[in-house]
Amino acid sequence: MITLQNVRKDYLVEKKSITALKKIDLTIERGEVFGIIGHSGAGKSTLIRCINLLEKPTMGSIIVDGQDLTRLSPSQLQTARREIGMIFQHFNLLSSATIYENIAFPLRLSKRSKSEIDKKVRDLLELVGLADHAKKYPAQLSGGQKQRVGIARALANDPKVLLCDEATSALDPMTTQSILKLLSDINKKLGLTIVLITHEMHVIREICDRVGVIDGGEIVELGPVAEVFLNPKQSITQEFVEQVSDFDFPEELLEQYKKMPAPERACHQVVQVSFLGDTTFQPVLFQVLQSLPVQFNILHGTINRIKDTPFGRLVLEITGEPDDARDAVKHLQERGLRVEVLL
Structure with a gap:
């Protein structure tokens, strides 16, 4: 479903080249929930933003559902991005628009009919548990409710992939749990491929099928979550596992x-x-x-x-x-x- 081949990303900072990603080779299967975990500055945000080319890699290929996004024209890329939804840590909602209008916004950009938009928005509000909040504004919602709006908006164009950029790190533990459950339900109901980044191992343990551990711009460990969790090979992976270890042998x-x-x-x-x-x-x-x-x-x-x-x-x-x-x-x-x- 998603393949990254020899992906490298360099930034020019004060006339010096800084490498954020080094030779990333990664395949994410259709329908799986794939987690990328790493500390701040490890390159995880750059990596997930390369998947939809919000960050263009310096070299390498990004292939999503058979298309190499790095070879598309701007108009072709815009069309391809409709099949890649994205949710963000700080929600990125339109503060002056109602919840209904926030979800309808990408549908209007796609020039859907008024009846199509209305049906889709109401279906999505039902899916994320906000059917009674259509006329409210973001300021009237809790953090968890805002993120549910973000999820509904990301699903508006029926994407095949959902990217989650630290989607729960601004939420309290109970709200985080409810958002993770919603994402898991969406994955099962819609067969959606979900890629999420986080610095919290409990998020990985709760929802992901496989995980890649990123450090210094490289994937240093990769595998099924259960295998990585029970048999971490790298010291950084052991650090993350210890975050959620409830096994404290005296x-x-x-x-x-x-x-x-x-x-x-x-x-x-x-x-x-x-x-x-x-x-x-x-x-x-x-x-x-x-x-x-x-x-x-x-x-x-x-x-x-x-x-x-x-x-x-x-x-x-x-x-x-x-x-x-x-x-x-x-x-x-x-x-x-x-x-x-x-x-």
């Missing part, structure tokens, strides 16, 4: 085991087990107990969700002969669990 427990005499400690192994998807609710520990003479003691654990996928972590004490404990770890791994030996 280190003093490990210290207690370290103080055991060596012969006794040899029969006590402490491991961290990560599980994802269907294995979350399977009796895996019970199955291992049936096949090996070991005991499990759950020291710490959580179960949560990444989008629609359940995941969790357990810290287990495995008590038994060293060979049996090693076999228990192997059995857990063979059942699709990630096992890290802590002690």
